[in-house]
Amino acid sequence: MSQGNLTSTERDYDVAIRGDGYFRIRMPDGKTAYSRDGSFDLDSQGQLVTRDGYLIEPGITVPQTAKGITITGAGQVQATLPGQTAPQDLGQLQLARFINKTGLESIGDNLFLETAASGPAVDGNPGSEGFGNLQQSHLEEANVNAVTELSSLIAAQRAYEMNAKVVSAADQMLQSSNQMARG
Secondary structure (H helix, E strand, O other): OOOOOEEEOOOOOEEEEEOOOEEEEEOOOOOEEEEOOOEEEEOOOOEEEEOOOOEEEOOOEOOOOOEEEEEOOOOEEEEEOOOOOOOEEEEEOOEEEOOOHHHOEEEEOOEEEOOOOOOOOEEEOOOOOOOOEEEEOEEEOOOOOHHHHHHHHHHHHHHHHHHHHHHHHHHHHHHHHHHHHHO
């Protein structure tokens, strides 16, 4: 649940969160899921969706003729339309945050559901107090530290081996006492 490094993608619809917050995602069953994965695209109707085709909340539709899509750090989505010189506002991306984000329920594919342990979602605009800001054309990398995870795996393996030896020694002691009792 900690911040990962940001990587440039050069894709207009990729958006990374720098700081606290989750994107709101509308699932096919009507539930709201939450994700930090900002690899977005447009569906056939021009709506902003996740890579799996789930709608972003609140919904933002980009006209097919739009050029020069801009997503500001505060979440404002703008595009230049034919015949206009000034960018047109298309919508506002919002973020949600939780009192206890470790209480979120993972449902896979970088998606989480609100639980009683996480507390209710608090919505707000990126860059406002307590919320991170957005960075267009970037994605957040995994925040897993390979060295730490490998060290933990080695420690767990050694603990397992020691426990296996203890069980083996106890088994041998029981066999010996069984044989002494028979003899």
